[in-house]
Amino acid sequence: MIHRPRRSVLYMPGSKSRALDKAATLPADALILDLEDAVTPAEKSAARDLVAERVKARPFGPREVIIRINGADTEWGAADLAAAAAAKPDAILLPKVESPDDIAAARAVAGDIPIWAMMETPLGMLNAAQIAGTTGLTCMVMGTNDLVKDLHACHVAGREPLLAALGLAMLAARANNLAIIDGVYNAFKDDEGLRAECQQGRAMGFDGKTLIHPAQLAVANDVFGPSVEALDEAHAQIAAHEQVAETGGGVAVVNGRIVENLHVENAKRLLAEAEAIAALEAAAR
Structure with a gap:
């Protein structure tokens, strides 16, 4: 949620x-x-x-x-x-x-x-x-x-x-x-x-x-608020995980760390958080 x-x-x-x-x-x-x-x-x-x-x-x-x-x-x-x-x-x-x-x-x-x-x-x-x-x-x-x-x-x-x-x-x-x-x-x-x-x-x-x-x-x-670095890593984790899923094998790795489903779930939550903050700030202008 x-x-x-x-x-x-x-x-x-x-x-x-x-x-x-x-x-x-x-x-x-x-x-x-x-x-x-x-x-x-x-x-x-x-x-x-x-x-x-x-x-x-x-x-x-x-x-x-x-x-x-x-x-x-x-x-x-x-x-x-x-x-x-x-x-x-x-x-x-x-x-x-x-x-x-x-x-x-x-x-x-x-x-x-x-x-x-x-x-x-x-x-x-x-x-x-x-x-x-x-x-x-x-x-x-x-x-x-x-x-x-x-x-x-x-x-x-x-x-x-x-x-x-x-x-x-x-x-x-x-x-x-x-x-x-x-x-x-x-x-x-x-x-x-x-x-x-x-x-x-x-x-x-x-x-x-x-x-x-x-x-x-x-x-x-x-x-x-999520940092730029955290958002960059979130995008990278999602992309790496999707690439592995498409090729049908191997392990997704970002910055030397294995990316599992739980990391992808957290990455998507972080990106959704950033979108909600941006929308709120835009509406407040």
Whole structure:
């Protein structure tokens, strides 16, 4: 399955009209219009109305638009979910998902609108496989800040305290053919650190990275997009494999490595990814 491009998934505060205006011009693959962490309690109701109004107006072009609502256990959650369902974004993001019941309850209101799940608690990690198999869920989003807090862990280079949780969520997502987006990098002026963490996430298999600032977009788009070298190798692998198949014998070899069916499958996925990114960028111009 080829997911739509989600190299860069940018959080935008739902209470800030100017920020939402700017979002329509940014080179983000997807936008999360946030009603939860980025909005103070006093602004919750006004932010809900603003976000619903903007999403209904569809000013964001080809970018995927997701509304993150407050939890069902808060005083704003039910109204957020109803407003989001009426606005019909590309998806609704639920915070702190810990069981399949959380997804089912949201779908009872949201209907056919895809559900995304924030994976950000220890219980959520332990239940990741069951959550990922829930009907209506299409994407998991790592909430690494909350996870670090709940684990009483530390933010360190390489994210060693989080590797078990990241791996569990990744296994659950891929076993159920879901997209999965890596957590945020907090130091938005540290391009070197951001690039290193994006490279780690890409190596682990994440589709992209959630971001907290537009200044992070270029790095995420670069790292999570297929490189020219990777695309050249993909073309070569497919051509070599096809040539061997046509001649009826031998082994396909590219750059000194044997090319098997699994490599061809991955090469085709990479080329399809590049085509989807090109189409998105062309439509956004």
